[in-house]
Amino acid sequence: MKLLSVRCNHCGAPLEIPKSARYVTCGFCDAQLAVHRSGNAYSTELLEEIKQTTDGLVRDVAQLKKSTEIEQLDREWELRQSELHIHGKNGRVSVPSKTGALFGSGFAVAFGVFWMIMAGGITFAGVGMGAPAVIGIFPLFGLVFILVAIFGGISQYQKADEYERARTRYQQHRRKLLQANAEQE
Ligand SMILES: [Zn+2]
Known part of the structure; x- marks a missing residue:
């Protein structure tokens, strides 16, 4: 040999x-x-x-995987965020909020009620002075406005709720990944 x-x-x-x-x-x-x-x-x-050396490599790879996971999580959240954001006129982007939804639809409903009272009064007086009964449709616009405001408010409220839950999930998941990273170091 x-x-x-x-x-x-x-x-x-x-x-x-x-x-x-x-x-x-x-x-x-x-x-x-x-x-x-x-x-x-x-x-x-x-x-x-x-x-x-091998152990070190395994650790490095695991860490790399974790930070890639975080990056991917961030990207997914950004995407989801842009889906849930409210795109206003003139390109303004805002985060959906429950308070915003409540106040927004609250004001709109109040306006609808105000409209119905005003238009109702005017119509009542007009019909009394001999105007055709068809003008009785004007107060009803207020009712349509109120319904639209209520449904819009509900949908915005749900969107805000979904946004909050998605954000909480994202933050929890991210914290967990960061913790796992810290434990490896
Ligand atoms: Zn030796």
Whole structure:
């Protein structure tokens, strides 16, 4: 059997090993060694060090995966946000809010009621003075306005609720990923 001369990478002792050996235990210091061959040169490496390097790599990859997960989460949230944002006239973008929905539809309903009272009064007087009964439709516009305001308010309120829940989910998920990252370090 052909023997190779290598040096123990741990204690420096000269070792004679079979040419086909991939691993060897140093007879002087008991170190577990891996045999590397590059061209005609042979060297040994402590398995413990290889394991540490591998462990480090596994950690790095896991961390990389985590930060990629965070980036992806951020991207998804941005997308979801833009779906749930309210796009006003002149390109103004705002976050849907429950208070906004309540106040908005509240004002609109109040306006509808005001309209019905005003138009009702005018129509009543007009019909009394001989105007055609068809003008009785004007107060009803207020009713339509009120219904639209109520349904619009409900839909905006739901949107705001969905937005809040999506934001909470996003924040919780992100915190969890960050924590997992911190534990790995
Ligand atoms: Zn040794």
